[in-house]
Amino acid sequence: MATAPGAAFVRDSKDRSGPVLAVSAADWSAFVTDIKSGRI
Secondary structure, X not given: OEEEOOXXXXXXXXXXXXXXXXXEHHHHHXXXXXXXXXXX
């Protein structure tokens, strides 16, 4: 995962030249919060 102002970028670490998924910082934060709370 990498970050930039307002965004998070995620890719498969086994495929370094593969595609990158970009999500907003707010969506990434909500995703992490949901994982930590056990909702997903």
